[in-house]
Amino acid sequence: MEDFLITAKKKIPNLIGLKFASKDLGDLIGCLFAGKFNILCGCDEQLMGNLVMGAHGAVGTLYNFMPQVFHRLLQHLSDGEMEKAREEQIRAQKVLRLMVKHGHSLGGNVAAVKPMMALVGLDLGPPRHPMRPMTVDELIDFHRDIDLVGFKNWDPANLL
């Protein structure tokens, strides 16, 4: 993406940045120093690392249903409380692993985003074809796993 920014800037004068969805941190630092670009973290599981390296913000799925975890992460980072920030990042990782685990058979982890949003009170309907919604049994399994990692204790204010 660093090469892209340098090359594209010559042809697209109003190019001001990008959402960095890769996990290549070498490329991230390259993008951050490629010029005055606005670089947004597009990989929720790497938010902490991206911000420490200098990313300017983030776009992500998990911020929709576990915002307090990320607010705390940002606060701890700004206070220099790295261990506490890590704890929040690990919470995000635990949820992501479950979304991949339970979303895989549905055609993608976006199908697992829907029940997460429902959990915080927003019924967004079923995922788009070819993904499919969870069956009742799958939903019970998913909720059980989500409860086991402690999700409901992290953001209790958000829950129904």
Ligand SMILES: CC(=O)N[C@@H]([C@@H](O)[C@H](O)[C@H](O)CO)[C@@H](O)CC(=O)C(=O)O
């Ligand atoms: C590449 C990608 O899909 N990134 C996601 C992440 O939230 C992603 O789902 C998450 O990090 C799990 O890998 C978002 O940054 C994308 C996104 O929300 C958007 O573009 O609207």
